[in-house]
Every structure is written in structure tokens, then in C-alpha cells.
Amino acid sequence: MSETNSHQPLRVGVVGLGWAGETHIKAYQTMSNVQVVAAADPYAEQLERVANTYGIEYRYTDFRELVERDDLDIVSVATPTFLHAPVSIAALESGKHVLCEKPIARSTEEGEAMVKAAIDNGRVLQVVFNHRRRGDVQVLKSYIDQNGLGRVYHAKATWMRRSGIPKLGGWFTTREMAGGGPLIDLGVHILDMALFLLDEPEVVAVSGATYAELGSRGRGSRGDQVAGSVFEVEDLATAFIRLSNGVTLLLEASWAVYGKYGDDFGISLFGTEGGAEIDVKRYGWEDTLRIYTDTGGVPSEIRPQVYRGEGHAAVVREFLDVIRNGDWAEHVGREGLRRAQIVEACYLSAEEGREIVLADVAAKL
Numbered sequence: 218m219s220e221t222n223s224h225q226p227l228r229v230g231v232v233g234l235g236w237a238g239e240t241h242i243k244a245y246q247t248m249s250n251v252q253v254v255a256a257a258d259p260y261a262e263q264l265e266r267v268a269n270t271y272g273i274e275y276r277y278t279d280f281r282e283l284v285e286r287d288d289l290d291i292v293s294v295a296t297p298t299f300l301h302a303p304v305s306i307a308a309l310e311s312g313k314h315v316l317c318e319k320p321i322a323r324s325t326e327e328g329e330a331m332v333k334a335a336i337d338n339g340r341v342l343q344v345v346f347n348h349r350r351r352g353d354v355q356v357l358k359s360y361i362d363q364n365g366l367g368r369v370y371h372a373k374a375t376w377m378r379r380s381g382i383p384k385l386g387g388w389f390t391t392r393e394m395a396g397g398g399p400l401i402d403l404g405v406h407i408l409d410m411a412l413f414l415l416d417e418p419e420v421v422a423v424s425g426a427t428y429a430e431l432g433s434r435g436r437g438s439r440g441d442q443v444a445g446s447v448f449e450v451e452d453l454a455t456a457f458i459r460l461s462n463g464v465t466l467l468l469e470a471s472w473a474v475y476g477k478y479g480d481d482f483g484i485s486l487f488g489t490e491g492g493a494e495i496d497v498k499r500y501g502w503e504d505t506l507r508i509y510t511d512t513g514g515v516p517s518e519i520r521p522q523v524y525r526g527e528g529h530a531a532v533v534r535e536f537l538d539v540i541r542n543g544d545w546a547e548h549v550g551r552e553g554l555r556r557a558q559i560v561e562a563c564y565l566s567a568e569e570g571r572e573i574v575l576a577d578v579a580a581k582l
Contacts, residue, residue, distance in 0.1 A: 227537065230255035230289045230313075232280045232304050233296035234267040237318050237345075241293040242271050244533040251537065257283040284308045291540070294318060298401070299394040302327035305342065309334040314341040314545075316536050320405045320560065321553035323396030325578065328550070328557040335549035343536045344553030346409040348482075350531040352524035353495050353506040357486075358414055360493070360508065360521070367490030369415060374407035375469040376482035378439075382431075382472045385438035386446040398450030400427065401560050403482070404470035408556055410484055410495075411466055419461035420555075424572040425563035427451035437473025456563040468563075502526065555579075 229245050231238050234256060245253050255275040258264040268276045277283045280300075284292055284307045292308035294301055294317040302322045305315045315335070321328040321344045335342035348354065361369065376399070383402075388394040395401065412418070431437040432448040452473045458466040483496040483505075491510040498505075508519040527534075539548045562573040 226250045226252045227290045227540065228288055229253045229291040229293060230257065230275075230283045230286065231273075231293045231295060232257045232283060233294065233300070233318075234258040234260075234263050235295065238293070238295035239267060239271075240529045241295055241316070241533065242267070242273070244530045245293075246271065247530060248534060248537060255283050255286060255289065280304050281307065284311050284313065287311075289313055291316065297388045297394055298323050298396055299388070302331055305331050306334045309338045309340050309342065312338065312340065314536075314540050316343050316345065316533065317550075317553070318345050319409075319553065319556075320344070320396070320401050321550060321557050323394075323401075325554070325558050325561045328554040332550045332554050339545065341536070341539055341545045341548045342550035342553075343532075343539070343548060344550055344556075345529065345532050346406065346413075346553075347528040347532050348406045349410050349413045350526050350528055351497075352502060352526040353497075354410055354414065355526065356521050356523050357493055357495065357506060357508075361414060361416075361486075365491055365508070365510075366486060366488030366493060369464060369486050369488040371465050371467075371487045372411050372415065373467045373469075373485040374411040374483075376403040376407050377469065377471045377474060377476060378403075378437075378480045379476055379478045380437045380473055381439045381480055382437045382448075382452060384440050385432060385435065385448060390432065390448045390450055392449040395450060397560070397564055398427075398429075398432075398452060398454065399470040399472040400425075400451065400454035400456075400468075400563060402470075403472070404454060404456075404468055404563075405556050405560055407470065407482055407484065408468060408559060411468070412556075414484065414486065415460070415464060415466075418464060420458055420559050420562075420575050421461050422459045422572050422574045423456050423559060423562045423566050425454065425456040425566040427455075427564070427567040428453040431473040431475075451567075454563065454567070456566070458559070458563075 256273045257277040257280040292313045294304045383389040432452040453471040456468040486493045494507045502525045558579045566573040
């Protein structure tokens with residue numbers, strides 16, 4: 218593939234046509250000067266349904282046939298996690314830019330290989346973190362940047378599901394395919410939100426714990442169960458994270474827990490001049506942000522007006538802008554890799570029962 222010409226349409230191929238893949242397609246089709254021309258999925262019926270719905274001409278059940286096309290500029294990877302590395306690396310090595318769903322991969326080792334492929338081939342690799350593009354997160358980030366909270370010294374980030382194990386016995390609950398449970402699936406989203414709001418501090422050390430109390434007994438599944446109901450991952454994870462600037466972060470993620478019913482996530486920040494809380498119920502966006510401060514010496518609560526946010530559309534727009542601007546060297550997936558390193562360190566800490574220093578496990582790419 219030749220270097221990107223900003224005057225020619227960018228041609229896209231999407232690999233993986235579940236919810237995430239369709240979301241990528243919809244986002245691309247709202248952008249100007251972009252064409253989704255190819256799609257790949259191993260399930261022929263799903264491939265035909267999605268391709269027909271969105272008018273995609275070229276269709277493949279083997280992703281290798283798609284990435285080998287020499288007329289594509291971009292490959293979007295929306296597959297199960299165990300395929301993120303092989304699909305992304307193949308696409309990068311064939312000269313395509315890659316937009317990959319979170320997490321970057323199952324492990325730091327796979328993530329490192331993906332970043333190296335982006336560097337070696339001079340292409341963009343971006344990992345999808347759509348929740349930081351929420352309106353409440355963006356409004357709070359602006360407030361923090363204006364020193365509204367003063368110095369933030371502690372944060373809590375949680376994503377809790379009462380009964381939300383994705384298809385118990387499927388790839389999500391198989392360690393070899395998923396790399397882990399709710400920590401790598403949901404926790405990576407709220408970890409990204411927290412690090413984004415805190416201005417991307419370096420993580421120094423983590424202390425984690427994981428539990429598999431409900432899924433291992435066939436409880437807490439959302440949707441149909443696969444025969445045999447294999448459950449090899451955690452259903453609850455928690456971690457205490459120390460940051461380089463002295464800030465601490467408490468992270469908690471669950472697929473199944475005996476608690477209030479829902480699928481809820483959020484973040485709390487505690488600063489020297491104020492505090493803030495984002496509390497999201499079932500992916501809602503209205504009236505989710507609270508800011509706590511003093512007014513005239515009296516405790517007060519501010520409820521800022523927030524907008525919905527664009528989610529994947531904002532991610533895709535940013536990705537396309539980077540490609541067209543031609544400044545690719547700093548957009549090679551390092552952000553996604555850092556989050557993978559933190560998640561892996563949390564799992565290692567839980568396994569070994571001790572605090573893990575990130576410098577001992579993190580890559581230097």
C-alpha cells in the first residue's frame with residue numbers, strides 16, 4: 218500500500234462483525250472520504266447479513282484474505298481478544314493502519330508485538346477506548362484542567378454487574394481466548410477513564426485480588442450458556458494502584474456479584490479543592506456528573522449539564538485525523554500497551570499475593 222493521500226478516500230476493511238464490528242462500520246460510514254469496502258467473519262451467515270445491511274462489497278470468512286488486499290488503507294479489528302494480535306500484526310505488516318478494540322491483547326507480550334509491528338512498518342495502531350469520549354468524562358476533564366478540584370490525590374473507579382457474565386462457557390470465560398475476566402474486559406475501560414482524567418500519570422505499583430465465586434458455580438450469566446459452562450476466569454477483581462505523583466487509585470470490576478441489580482460504572486475523584494463523581498446506570502448519560510465543593514463556606518453540589526458524547530464515532534474520527542495528518546510516530550499503540558501492562562500486573566499480584574512493581578514487568582517500547 219502506498220503512503221496515504223489525503224485527497225483520496227481511505228479504504229477500510231473490518232474484521233469481526235459482532236456488535237463492535239458493526240459499530241465500527243456505522244462510525245466509518247458517517248465520515249467523509251472513507252469507504253468500508255471489505256469485511257471478514259468466520260460465520261458466513263453473520264458475514265452476509267452485516268455485509269448486505271451496510272452494502273460492503275468484498276466478503277471473506279478468512280481474515281488473511283482481507284488483510285492481504287493491496288487496496289486497503291485501514292483494518293479495523295473487532296474480533297475476540299485472542300485474535301487481536303494475529304489480525305493486527307498481519308494488517309500492520311501488510312502496510313495497513315489498524316484500529317483495534319480494547320484490550321490491545323491478552324497479554325503484555327502480545328501487546329508489545331503489536332506495537333513493534335506498528336513501529337517497524339511505520340503505521341498507526343490505535344486501541345479503542347470509547348468511554349473516555351463520554352460527555353460527562355469530557356466535561357469533568359475540562360473542569361479538572363482548570364484546577365477546579367485542586368490537586369487530586371485519590372480516585373476510585375468501578376464497573377459492577379449484578380448478573381453479567383457474557384455467555385458463560387464461551388470465549389469470554391475461557392482464559393486462553395480472553396486473557397482474563399471482568400478486569401481485562403470492563404476494568405480496562407474504567408482504568409483508561411481514570412488515567413485520562415488524572416492526566417496519564419505513570420503507574421508505580423499494583424496490588425490486586427481476584428475471585429471466581431459465582432461463575433464457577435454456573436451463576437451470574439447474561440444470555441445463553443454454552444454446554445459445559447467452562448469458567449476459567451475471575452468474576453470479581455479489585456486492585457490498589459500507586460501512581461508516580463503520589464495519587465492512589467482503587468479499581469474494582471465485576472461480571473457477577475450479589476449487590477444492587479444493574480450494569481453500572483463510574484469514577485470518584487478526591488481533590489484538595491473539590492471532589493467529583495460520575496455515576497452511570499445502564500449506560501445512561503444524563504445527570505451522571507456531580508461536583509462537590511464549598512460555596513461561601515457551605516458544602517455544595519454542582520450538577521453540570523453534560524452531552525451524550527460520540528463514543529466510537531469520536532474514536533474513529535480521531536484515528537482518521539491522525540492518519541491524514543501524517544504524524545504517525547507517536548500513535549503506535551503505546552497507550553493501549555500501558556493499560557495491558559497494568560492489568561497483567563494486577564493478575565500477577567493476585568496470583569502471587571504480593572504487590573507488583575510495574576518497572577519489573579513493563580516493556581520499554
